[in-house]
Amino acid sequence: MSTVNSVLGPIETSDMGVTLSHEHVLITSAGIQTTFPEFVPRDEAISEGIRLFKDAYQGGLRTIFDLTTHDLGRDIGVIEAVSRGSGVNIIAATGTWRDIPRVFWTAESNEIAGLYVRELVEGIEGTGIKPGIIKVANDVGGVTPEGEIVLRAAARAHQKTGAPIYTHTWAPERVGDQQVKIFEDEGVDLNRVCVGHSNDTTDLDYLKGLLDKGVWIGMDRYHPVARPGMPDWRTRTETTKALIDAGYGDRLMLGHDAQVQLRIASKQAFAERMAQNPDKFLFISRNALPYLKEMGGTDADIKSVMVDNPRRFIEGAF
Numbered sequence: 001m002s003t004v005n006s007v008l009g010p011i012e013t014s015d016m017g018v019t020l021s022h023e024h025v026l027i028t029s030a031g032i033q034t035t036f037p038e039f040v041p042r043d044e045a046i047s048e049g050i051r052l053f054k055d056a057y058q059g060g061l062r063t064i065f066d067l068t069t070h071d072l073g074r075d076i077g078v079i080e081a082v083s084r085g086s087g088v089n090i091i092a093a094t095g096t097w098r099d100i101p102r103v104f105w106t107a108e109s110n111e112i113a114g115l116y117v118r119e120l121v122e123g124i125e126g127t128g129i130k131p132g133i134i135k136v137a138n139d140v141g142g143v144t145p146e147g148e149i150v151l152r153a154a155a156r157a158h159q160k161t162g163a164p165i166y167t168h169t170w171a172p173e174r175v176g177d178q179q180v181k182i183f184e185d186e187g188v189d190l191n192r193v194c195v196g197h198s199n200d201t202t203d204l205d206y207l208k209g210l211l212d213k214g215v216w217i218g219m220d221r222y223h224p225v226a227r228p229g230m231p232d233w234r235t236r237t238e239t240t241k242a243l244i245d246a247g248y249g250d251r252l253m254l255g256h257d258a259q260v261q262l263r264i265a266s267k268q269a270f271a272e273r274m275a276q277n278p279d280k281f282l283f284i285s286r287n288a289l290p291y292l293k294e295m296g297g298t299d300a301d302i303k304s305v306m307v308d309n310p311r312r313f314i315e316g317a318f
C-alpha cells in the first residue's frame with residue numbers, strides 16, 4: 001500500500017481516482033496576499049473554488065495536482081479550504097515557477113533544495129500541510145542560469161525525499177530536452193519526472209524522444225479557445241491519440257492548467273474568460289475524452305491517462 005500527502009493529510013494512492021495532473025486553485029504572485037490583500041478576493045476564491053470543484057466532483061473528478069508554487073502566490077489555506085469544501089483531493093506543490101526570486105539567483109542549489117525539503121518534510125508555512133510534488137519551470141528561451149539553479153535544487157530535493165518532479169516547459173522550443181539533460185546530470189531517476197505542457201507542440205519526434213528517455217509527459221493545457229499560433233484542443237487530443245497509438249498510453253497525464261477565475265482582471269476580461277470556459281475543470285471529460293473515443297480511443301486508454309498514470313507517477317511505479 002502506498003500513500004501520498006494531500007492537503008488534508010495522507011491518502012491511499014489507490015483512492016486517487018480520476019486525476020487532473022496540472023491545475024491551480026488560486027494564482028497571484030508571491031507576497032501579494034500579505035502586502036496588498038485588498039487586491040485578492042480571497043473569500044471569493046474559496047467559495048468559487050468550492051463551487052467549481054464540487055461540480056467537478058459530481059462529474060467524476062477525485063484528485064488534482066495543484067502546481068502552484070510560492071512565486072505563483074500559493075495560498076495553502078485557500079487550497080485546503082477548497083479541498084475540504086469540495087471533496088476533491090488536492091496534492092500541493094513545493095518548488096519554484098518562472099518568477100524565480102532574485103535572492104535565489106546567486107544561491108547554491110543545495111540551499112534551495114533545503115527549503116523544498118523542509119516544506120516536504122515539515123509542511124508549508126507552519127501549517128503542517130505537506131506538498132506531494134516538486135514543481136519547476138523553464139519557458140521561452142530555455143533554461144536560464146537561475147533556472148538551472150532551481151532545476152538542480154528540485155533534483156536534489158527529490159533525491160532526499162522521493163517526491164516526484166513535475167515541470168513547466170515551453171514545448172515549441174523543446175525545453176523538455178534541456179531539463180532532462182540537467183536531471184540526467186544530477187542522476188535523477190527519470191521515471192520520477194513529468195515534463196509538463198507537452199501538448200503545446202505537435203512535434204511527435206520531440207515527444208517520443210522525451211518518452212524514450214523514460215519521463216512521463218503532461219498533456220496538460222486544455223482551454224476551449226486556443227491562443228494564437230498554439231494547437232487547439234482538438235489538435236492536442238489528436239497528439240495524445242497519436243502517442244497512445246504509438247504505444248505510450250501508459251506514460252501520459254492530462255490536465256487543463258486552469259484556475260479559479262477571479263475579478264483581478266478587468267471586468268471585461270473577466271466576463272470574457274468566464275464565458276469562454278463554462279466547463280472549466282470538466283472540459284477534458286466533457287470534450288477531449290469524447291473526442292478521443294470518437295477517434296478510436298478505448299475506455300482502457302482513458303482509464304490509463306486519467307486514473308492509473310497519475311497514481312503510478314506518484315507511486316514511482318513503472
Ligand SMILES: [Zn+2]
Nearest residue numbers: 022024067257
Ligand atoms: Zn500551471
